[in-house]
Amino acid sequence: MLKHYISWQIRKWWPMLLIFSIILTVTALYTNAFTTMAVRYYDNGSEYVPYYSFGSTxxxxxxxxxxxxxxxxxxxLFVFSYRTRRQSVDVFYQAAYAPTTIKRVRLLIGLAILLLSMLIAFLLGTTVFLLRYVSTPAEEIKNNIKFVRISVHWGMYFLSFFLTFIFVGLHYLINCFLVSLGDYTFDQICLLIFGNIFLALCFTSPVIYFDAALMKHGVLNDYMWYPALYSLGPVGPVALVTTTMEQAIFQRDVAGDFAVNAVVSSSIYALGGIGALAFNLFVPDPSGEHADQAGARNQAVAMIPHGAAAVLGMLMAALGLINDVSVLALSILPIFGFILFSVVYYALLALWRHSFRMKKFDLICYVSVVGGTLVMLTFAMAL
Amino acid sequence: MIEIKSLVKCFGPTRAVDGLTASFSNGIIGLVGQNGAGKSTLLRLIAGVYHPDEGEVLVDGIPANDAAAKAKVFFLSDDPYTPKGADVEGTLDFYLGLFDIDVDNYHRIIKAFGLPTKRAVATFSKGMKRQVFIALALAMKAEHLLLDEAFDGLDPLIIDAIKSEIISAAEHGKTVVISSHNIFALQRLVDRFVIVSKGHVAREGNNEDIGTEFVKFQAVFSSPINEENIASLGFRVISFRKVGSVHHVVLLGNNESIEAVQKAFNPVFIEHVPLDPQEIVALEMMLAKKDQKGGEEDA
Known part of the structure; x- marks a missing residue:
C-alpha cells in the first residue's frame, strides 16, 4: 500500500520536476554561454599574465x-501545502499511514525532485560547456582579439557542483523545518522569511555589533565581516562554492581566515540541515485541528518573528555603527530606519495573527524588541 | 466495532468532546445533535484526523491513530477535498492514491446516480458533488464509514437515492455512522440513534426503543392548567404548548401518566398522540439540553 502511495505521489508531482529542470537548465545554459569564454589576466607589474581562472568554469x-x-x-511550501487546508488534512490524516509517513514521503520526494532537476540542469549545462570547450581552438587571434581555450580543472568543476547540490538540498531541509512549524499558508511564508532571517543573523548580528563597536576604537582588523559567515544562512556555503574553495585549494597564501570561516560556516549550515531533516523524519505531525489556523501552535514558534526582528534590529544598529559601510538608508538615517522597522514589524505581526490587536505576549515582545532596537541605535549614534 | 472510552478533545478553553463513551457496531447509526454538539469532532477523532486529549478510540480493538485502524475507517467530511479540475475519474484517481477503493462499485454507484463523468467535480451543484463523494465513500473497502452531515442541503429525491445505497452498504456488513442535525433525513434509515449534546452522549437507543420514555397527549381543560400543575403530579414535563384551547403536552412517562392527568384535572377532552421519529429525536435533544441545564444548576 505504501508503494502505491509513493508511486501515486511521484506521478502527481512529476510536472514539478519538469518545471524545475527547465528553470535550472535555462539558468545553467545562460550562465554557461556568458562565462565559459572568459579568460582573465592579471597585471604582475610589467605585463599582463594569463592565469588559471577556475571562476570561469x-x-x-x-x-x-x-x-x-x-x-x-x-x-x-509545496511539500507542506496539504497541512494548510482542513479539507486536505481530513483526507491525508485519515489515510492508512501514520501522518509522519505521509510527511516523510512528501519531504523526500520533494528533495529528490529538487536534486534531480539540479542534476539534469548540470548535465545539460556541462554538455553545452563541453561542446563549447572542444569547439574552441587552443589559441586563436581573430580581429586582433586573442581567444584562448579555457583551462578547466575538472575536479574543481565537479566538486563545486557537488557542494552546490548538497547545500541546495540542505537549504531545502531547513526550509521544510521552518514551513512545517506553520499550518496556514501566510504563516508558512512568514516562517520562511522570519526563520531564514533569524537563522542567518542569530549568530552574526551580535558578533558584528560588538566587532563594529570595537573597530570604531581601532581594536579590530579589516576582517570584521568574516563573522557574517558564521550563521545558519546560506552565505557561507555560497561563498565556499564560488570563490573560497578555489582560494583554499589553489591560493592558500591569500585564502586566509575567509576560507576557514566559510568552511566552518558551511559545516554549521550542514549540521542545521541534518537537524532539520531529523526533525521532520522523527517528530510526529501535530493533530489535524491546527490546519488552516493562523498563528503559531506553540509559544516557541510564536517567538520566531520576534527573534527575527530582534536580530534585524541588532544588525541595523551594527550598520549604524559602521560609518564606512553606510550603504543603507538605515545606517544613514537611523530614525527613519527605526520607524520603518517598527511599522513593518507591527504590520507583519498583524498579518501573522490576523488581528491588529496584539495579544499580551506579542505586545511584550514587540515593546521589548522595538525598545531594545531604539536603545542600540541611540548607542550606535552616540558612538 | 468502534469503541469510544471517556474521550476528551479540547480546542482552547472549549471542550468539544467531553468524556464521551459509546460504541458503534454493525448497522446504520444516526449521530444526532445540534450544531456544535461535537459530532464532527467525534468523527474526526475516530478517523484519526485529530488526536484525543484524554480517553481512547478503538477500531476493532486497535487504537484509532494506528495505520491498521485507519485502514478500517473512512471519514467523509461535510466539505470534502475536491482535487482541482478533476472529473469523477480524476477524483477517484486522487483518492486511490491514499485509500483502498472498489473501483467497479464506484463506477456502478456513479452510474446509478446518473452523474456526468466528463465535467470537473468542482463545477457540480452541491447535491451532485455530495453524490460523488457518497459514491466514493460507499465504494471504500473500509469496514466502517463515517459520513458527516451526509444529507445536508440535499433534496428528497437525492436523499432517497443515497439512502438506498447506504442501506445496501450496511447489508454488506459495513458499519455506517451518519451524523446529522437533519433528523428528517435519518428517518427510516438508521438502526440506532446516538444523541450528542455538549460533547457527550445524551441519549442512545434502537430505533424502536428510542422515545418510549415519552408520552404525548392533547387535552382541553375546563379550568386553566399550566406546566406546574402537571408537574405537581410528579411528572417531568418536556414540552407544554397551548394552541387555542388545546394543550399539547409531552411528559416523561407512559399511558398511565395520561390516566393520572385525566383523574387529577378531569379534562373535557384528552387523547394520546403518537410521536413521529423526527419529534422523538427533537424531544431527546430537548431532554438532553434540560438535563445539562439541570446538572449545571445543581453544580
Missing amino acids: TSNMPSLFIVGLVLSLVMS
Missing part, C-alpha cells in the same frame, strides 16, 4: 545555487 554554479535556493523555498 565554476561561475555558473552561484547562479545555479541561487536559483536552487529559491526553488527550494517553493518546494518546501
Whole structure:
C-alpha cells in the first residue's frame, strides 16, 4: 500500500520536476554561454599574465545555487501545502499511514525532485560547456582579439557542483523545518522569511555589533565581516562554492581566515540541515485541528518573528555603527530606519495573527524588541 | 466495532468532546445533535484526523491513530477535498492514491446516480458533488464509514437515492455512522440513534426503543392548567404548548401518566398522540439540553 502511495505521489508531482529542470537548465545554459569564454589576466607589474581562472568554469554554479535556493523555498511550501487546508488534512490524516509517513514521503520526494532537476540542469549545462570547450581552438587571434581555450580543472568543476547540490538540498531541509512549524499558508511564508532571517543573523548580528563597536576604537582588523559567515544562512556555503574553495585549494597564501570561516560556516549550515531533516523524519505531525489556523501552535514558534526582528534590529544598529559601510538608508538615517522597522514589524505581526490587536505576549515582545532596537541605535549614534 | 472510552478533545478553553463513551457496531447509526454538539469532532477523532486529549478510540480493538485502524475507517467530511479540475475519474484517481477503493462499485454507484463523468467535480451543484463523494465513500473497502452531515442541503429525491445505497452498504456488513442535525433525513434509515449534546452522549437507543420514555397527549381543560400543575403530579414535563384551547403536552412517562392527568384535572377532552421519529429525536435533544441545564444548576 505504501508503494502505491509513493508511486501515486511521484506521478502527481512529476510536472514539478519538469518545471524545475527547465528553470535550472535555462539558468545553467545562460550562465554557461556568458562565462565559459572568459579568460582573465592579471597585471604582475610589467605585463599582463594569463592565469588559471577556475571562476570561469565554476561561475555558473552561484547562479545555479541561487536559483536552487529559491526553488527550494517553493518546494518546501509545496511539500507542506496539504497541512494548510482542513479539507486536505481530513483526507491525508485519515489515510492508512501514520501522518509522519505521509510527511516523510512528501519531504523526500520533494528533495529528490529538487536534486534531480539540479542534476539534469548540470548535465545539460556541462554538455553545452563541453561542446563549447572542444569547439574552441587552443589559441586563436581573430580581429586582433586573442581567444584562448579555457583551462578547466575538472575536479574543481565537479566538486563545486557537488557542494552546490548538497547545500541546495540542505537549504531545502531547513526550509521544510521552518514551513512545517506553520499550518496556514501566510504563516508558512512568514516562517520562511522570519526563520531564514533569524537563522542567518542569530549568530552574526551580535558578533558584528560588538566587532563594529570595537573597530570604531581601532581594536579590530579589516576582517570584521568574516563573522557574517558564521550563521545558519546560506552565505557561507555560497561563498565556499564560488570563490573560497578555489582560494583554499589553489591560493592558500591569500585564502586566509575567509576560507576557514566559510568552511566552518558551511559545516554549521550542514549540521542545521541534518537537524532539520531529523526533525521532520522523527517528530510526529501535530493533530489535524491546527490546519488552516493562523498563528503559531506553540509559544516557541510564536517567538520566531520576534527573534527575527530582534536580530534585524541588532544588525541595523551594527550598520549604524559602521560609518564606512553606510550603504543603507538605515545606517544613514537611523530614525527613519527605526520607524520603518517598527511599522513593518507591527504590520507583519498583524498579518501573522490576523488581528491588529496584539495579544499580551506579542505586545511584550514587540515593546521589548522595538525598545531594545531604539536603545542600540541611540548607542550606535552616540558612538 | 468502534469503541469510544471517556474521550476528551479540547480546542482552547472549549471542550468539544467531553468524556464521551459509546460504541458503534454493525448497522446504520444516526449521530444526532445540534450544531456544535461535537459530532464532527467525534468523527474526526475516530478517523484519526485529530488526536484525543484524554480517553481512547478503538477500531476493532486497535487504537484509532494506528495505520491498521485507519485502514478500517473512512471519514467523509461535510466539505470534502475536491482535487482541482478533476472529473469523477480524476477524483477517484486522487483518492486511490491514499485509500483502498472498489473501483467497479464506484463506477456502478456513479452510474446509478446518473452523474456526468466528463465535467470537473468542482463545477457540480452541491447535491451532485455530495453524490460523488457518497459514491466514493460507499465504494471504500473500509469496514466502517463515517459520513458527516451526509444529507445536508440535499433534496428528497437525492436523499432517497443515497439512502438506498447506504442501506445496501450496511447489508454488506459495513458499519455506517451518519451524523446529522437533519433528523428528517435519518428517518427510516438508521438502526440506532446516538444523541450528542455538549460533547457527550445524551441519549442512545434502537430505533424502536428510542422515545418510549415519552408520552404525548392533547387535552382541553375546563379550568386553566399550566406546566406546574402537571408537574405537581410528579411528572417531568418536556414540552407544554397551548394552541387555542388545546394543550399539547409531552411528559416523561407512559399511558398511565395520561390516566393520572385525566383523574387529577378531569379534562373535557384528552387523547394520546403518537410521536413521529423526527419529534422523538427533537424531544431527546430537548431532554438532553434540560438535563445539562439541570446538572449545571445543581453544580
